[in-house]
Amino acid sequence: MAIEVLIFGAGAVGAFYGSRLATAKNARVSAVCRSNYNAVRTNGFSVTSPKYGTYVWRPSNVFSTPLEARKSGIAWDYIVVSTKALPDVSDDSQLLEGLVGSPTAVVLIQNGLGVEEPYRKRFPHASILSGVTVVSAEQPRSGEIKHSRWTRISVGPYLPNNDAYSLSNENETATSRNLTFVNLLVAGGIQDASAYSHEKLQLVRWHKIAINAAFNPSSVLCGGPSNAVMANDPLFHEFLKGVMEEVLETGPKVIGQPFPSDFASSDLLLRSTQRDPTGGRPSMWADWEQGKILELEVILGNPIRLAQEKGLNMPRLQSLYALARMAQRMRIENSSKSKI
Amino acid sequence: MAIEVLIFGAGAVGAFYGSRLATAKNARVSAVCRSNYNAVRTNGFSVTSPKYGTYVWRPSNVFSTPLEARKSGIAWDYIVVSTKALPDVSDDSQLLEGLVGSPTAVVLIQNGLGVEEPYRKRFPHASILSGVTVVSAEQPRSGEIKHSRWTRISVGPYLPNNDAYSLSNENETATSRNLTFVNLLVAGGIQDASAYSHEKLQLVRWHKIAINAAFNPSSVLCGGPSNAVMANDPLFHEFLKGVMEEVLETGPKVIGQPFPSDFASSDLLLRSTQRDPTGGRPSMWADWEQGKILELEVILGNPIRLAQEKGLNMPRLQSLYALARMAQRMRIENSSKSKI
Numbered sequence: 001m002a003i004e005v006l007i008f009g010a011g012a013v014g015a016f017y018g019s020r021l022a023t024a025k026n027a028r029v030s031a032v033c034r035s036n037y038n039a040v041r042t043n044g045f046s047v048t049s050p051k052y053g054t055y056v057w058r059p060s061n062v063f064s065t066p067l068e069a070r071k072s073g074i075a076w077d078y079i080v081v082s083t084k085a086l087p088d089v090s091d092d093s094q095l096l097e098g099l100v101g102s103p104t105a106v107v108l109i110q111n112g113l114g115v116e117e118p119y120r121k122r123f124p125h126a127s128i129l130s131g132v133t134v135v136s137a138e139q140p141r142s143g144e145i146k147h148s149r150w151t152r153i154s155v156g157p158y159l160p161n162n163d164a165y166s167l168s169n170e171n172e173t174a175t176s177r178n179l180t181f182v183n184l185l186v187a188g189g190i191q192d193a194s195a196y197s198h199e200k201l202q203l204v205r206w207h208k209i210a211i212n213a214a215f216n217p218s219s220v221l222c223g224g225p226s227n228a229v230m231a232n233d234p235l236f237h238e239f240l241k242g243v244m245e246e247v248l249e250t251g252p253k254v255i256g257q258p259f260p261s262d263f264a265s266s267d268l269l270l271r272s273t274q275r276d277p278t279g280g281r282p283s284m285w286a287d288w289e290q291g292k293i294l295e296l297e298v299i300l301g302n303p304i305r306l307a308q309e310k311g312l313n314m315p316r317l318q319s320l321y322a323l324a325r326m327a328q329r330m331r332i333e334n335s336s337k338s339k340i
Numbered sequence: 341m342a343i344e345v346l347i348f349g350a351g352a353v354g355a356f357y358g359s360r361l362a363t364a365k366n367a368r369v370s371a372v373c374r375s376n377y378n379a380v381r382t383n384g385f386s387v388t389s390p391k392y393g394t395y396v397w398r399p400s401n402v403f404s405t406p407l408e409a410r411k412s413g414i415a416w417d418y419i420v421v422s423t424k425a426l427p428d429v430s431d432d433s434q435l436l437e438g439l440v441g442s443p444t445a446v447v448l449i450q451n452g453l454g455v456e457e458p459y460r461k462r463f464p465h466a467s468i469l470s471g472v473t474v475v476s477a478e479q480p481r482s483g484e485i486k487h488s489r490w491t492r493i494s495v496g497p498y499l500p501n502n503d504a505y506s507l508s509n510e511n512e513t514a515t516s517r518n519l520t521f522v523n524l525l526v527a528g529g530i531q532d533a534s535a536y537s538h539e540k541l542q543l544v545r546w547h548k549i550a551i552n553a554a555f556n557p558s559s560v561l562c563g564g565p566s567n568a569v570m571a572n573d574p575l576f577h578e579f580l581k582g583v584m585e586e587v588l589e590t591g592p593k594v595i596g597q598p599f600p601s602d603f604a605s606s607d608l609l610l611r612s613t614q615r616d617p618t619g620g621r622p623s624m625w626a627d628w629e630q631g632k633i634l635e636l637e638v639i640l641g642n643p644i645r646l647a648q649e650k651g652l653n654m655p656r657l658q659s660l661y662a663l664a665r666m667a668q669r670m671r672i673e674n675s676s677k678s679k680i
Contacts, residue, residue: 222667235661236666239661
């Protein structure tokens with residue numbers, strides 16, 4: 001029997017991985033499309049990639065809403081959630097009501113910390129898989145996916161209570177579904193997909209926060225400097241390293257495990273950014289320029305709160321959090337004033 | 341013999357205090373005026389104040405440059421420096437070359453920390469007096485000074501090496517000149533002018549930094565929220581308190597003395613800001629809106645460096661320093677691009 005996969009949030013990242021999963025022999029991949037529904041319904045996704053060439057992916061089903069996906073009656077094995085994580089704006093987990101059954105694993109491919117909790121609370125008997133990716137992909141027009149660089153993706157079962165003996169069966173199920181999903185990615189040509197343990201995957205999330213928390217809100221607050229400009233300014237370099245170190249020292253204390261020795265140090269991360277010749281700016285700057293709400297809660301708010309639960313303070317992150325939230329508040333207030 | 345006072349930097353603050361000193365019986369007060377030279381030369385300063393009424397102050401001499409003041413041949417007893425402190429842009433102490441003789445005390449009425457050092461180095465045998473004021477005054481048009489609130493001013497001799505026995509005579513001279521200057525202010529109707537010791541005056545500077553460092557760069561980074569908006573936002577309140585506490589814990593360690601018990605706590609400062617109904621925004625926001633260079637070095641850079649000399653870190657201040665400097669750099673670069 002085919003493995004049924006539903007992509008929820010078919011933006012660049014979701015559609016790119018969907019298009020790869022669809023090439024695996026035993027997978028049927030459908031998609032919920034919102035703004036790009038008409039284009040994808042008619043022409044599918046056309047994908048260009050330096051690694052995979054140019055091809056068209058027509059999802060097995062294209063749904064315009066989660067309700068349509070529910071009405072299809074398909075029992076989903078995997079629901080891949082690749083929407084932006086904005087818990088302060090909406091709880092996207094409720095959109096999956098009626099789609100998550102006992103065979104379903106919900107795979108969250110999102111930035112930040114704490115993205116799994118709303119899904120775990122709403123679907124306590126589903127397997128929650130947690131995914132972190134480094135991928136450069138964009139959708140310049142509806143249905144056109146441009147993959148540029150990187151395919152790394154790490155996925156692990158989300159098992160925050162895995163010390164509880166009574167849960168071990170559920171844990172085994174989640175771990176096994178996790179492995180199946182990663183194998184499906186590999187079968188779809190994503191060679192550097194990796195299956196991780198709960199703890200190691202959470203450490204990956206913290207490690208990525210070190211980069212995102214340092215560069216993303218800073219670029220917004222400073223009027224859009226590029227990553228390389230920020231990393232090459234001596235005073236700013238000291239600040240970035242301070243933010244990264246704060247995250248890299250806190251994460252292992254919250255998780256209860258040290259970082260694996262092969263995770264890059266703050267110095268290595270900063271050196272590689274200093275040499276970046278592309279002039280690339282953080283994705284949060286792009287969101288800001290387009291007037292979108294920023295992913296501040298999962299990148300700044302949740303790490304700070306998880307640390308506080310362990311009695312740990314993060315003064316640099318808290319500063320960025322307060323400043324970026326206020327900047328966003330001022331912008332919303334000023335824009336609503338200018339509309340009156 | 342009259343006491344000869346020269347106001348250098350006759351903006352709102354300098355001109356207001358100059359106009360009060362000039363009412364003391366034995367004082368002759370002159371002024372170096374730059375942008376407002378023609379207006380002041382013709383009409384003097386017209387001052388309005390809820391406390392002192394409306395009056396015109398004609399300085400004993402109005403000079404357009406420090407060189408003119410030098411050519412006057414007057415031996416200055418006090419040179420009051422009330423320019424903006426921008427050591428990263430210019431060393432204003434060099435403008436006083438030739439004006440500072442053995443009877444001269446240089447009175448620095450400026451915000452921030454470390455403003456005295458350039459003067460002490462350039463004029464090692466002059467008395468340096470350090471002044472901090474809380475005063476609300478503006479110069480909406482050249483020569484028109486509008487005083488609104490507060491007249492508090494604290495002045496102390498700047499004696500960073502006052503443990504050295506060999507300096508005791510110079511210290512006595514500075515302390516005596518300091519007292520004379522404060523008495524002159526009181527004679528001019530500034531009842532709450534106070535003469536402080538070196539250490540207590542430096543603690544006043546640190547205390548004021550706690551407020552300025554918290555509110556000023558933050559407003560610039562966040563798009564201009566008022567002081568009350570910042571203090572009333574719960575997340576931002578926590579950040580402001582964190583910045584203030586960082587300064588209030590560091591200052592006494594650098595100076596080697598605790599704050600006097602009557603200095604307001606961070607909670608008290610925040611509560612009074614929360615209740616401020618005026619919608620006032622920090623002066624740094626006004627500078628930013630007018631495209632001026634910000635006083636970042638004396639309000640953020642110098643406190644951080646003085647702390648580092650004692651092995652103390654200020655992560656929140658360093659974050660604000662790096663962010664605000666980068667914001668200023670981006671603005672300068674973008675504005676020069678737009679002119680090309």
